[in-house]
Amino acid sequence: MYPIKFENIYFEKIWGGRGLESFRSELPEGMIGESWDIACHPNGTSVVSNGKFKGESFEKIIEKYGEELLGTKINKEYFPLLVKLIDSREKLSVQVHPGDEYARIHENQYGKTEAWYVVDAKPDAYLIVGTRDCDKATFEKAIEEGNVEKYLNKIKVKKGDCFLINSGLVHAICEGVIIAEIQQNSDVTYRVYDYGRPREIHVEKSLDVIDFNLQCKNLSNNKAETYEGYKKTYLCENEYFHIEKLDIDKSFKDISNEERFYIYTVVDGEGKITSENADLNITKGDSIFIPAYMGKYEIQGNIVVVKSYAI
Secondary structure, three states, X not given: OOOEEEOOEEEEEXXXXXXXXXXXXXXXXXXXXXXXXXXXXXXXXXXXXXOOOOOOEHHHHHHHHHHHHHXXXXXOOOOOEEEEEEEEOOOOOEEEOOOHHHHHHHHOOOOOOEEEEEEEEOOOOEEEEEEOOOOHXXXXXXXXXOOHHHHEEEEEOOOOOEEEEOOOOOEEEOOOEEEEEEEEOOOOOEEEEOOOOOOOOOHHHHHHHOOOOOOOOEHXXXXXXXXXXXXXXXXXXXXXXXXXXXXXXXXXXXXXXXXXXXXXXXXXXXXXXXXXXOEEEEEOOOEEEEOOOOOEEEEEEEEEEXXXXXX
């Protein structure tokens, strides 16, 4: 086993742009809103781009190597995470995601809890996280009257900010940000409000699942622990995934975990991952899969990575 990199799966979106070109050279034509970088979902499955498994689909190598790849405690039947980059030239819809139970009953899918790490942000960029000064009845009336925006909680953001978006939390990515998103492996979204775009909205389902008591905090303010060669910050821990941030100025050494895989997403800088079986140069925007049975490895360079793993 070795550090695995996948081909990026790009999706055009009406709110997308060309922002990923700032650190990727192979961007296809069009307004690219999403890049699915580690995915095993019916709407997009990754293909390996390096090493022994090059050209094989993620689904195929999971079937073949199972526990060696994913770990002893991970469900081999349904890969638990989806890692993507989002580039917003314009606002995304105001939306909400259901939890597991509602999604299973109404969509035959898993629910969706996600986390956002701000890779880049233009001056005065902001995000919408949660509602304010309203309850369900007030918000429903605002949807009918088209004045939802007065009840949305808008916060200015900068590079390096991080937020946990639980299922049930109203949210929207707004203009001028690039987000690294780690989420449950689900593609269920209910649009609450879409700024007049001619797309379907899902008012009834949205109101079913919105939790008006949910709040959101900036996880980048969590305290960092300092070690020789790097700093570690625990960003979030929940029942679906844990996320850590590693600010590496020289080297970070670790060993894979036979219980679960790791994913490293480079959010700034560049460097190299070295292991017994392969070395891999990595740079901003890359996401790398560390198989459970890979063994010892080291990340070198002046680089910031987000480490995510399923529970």
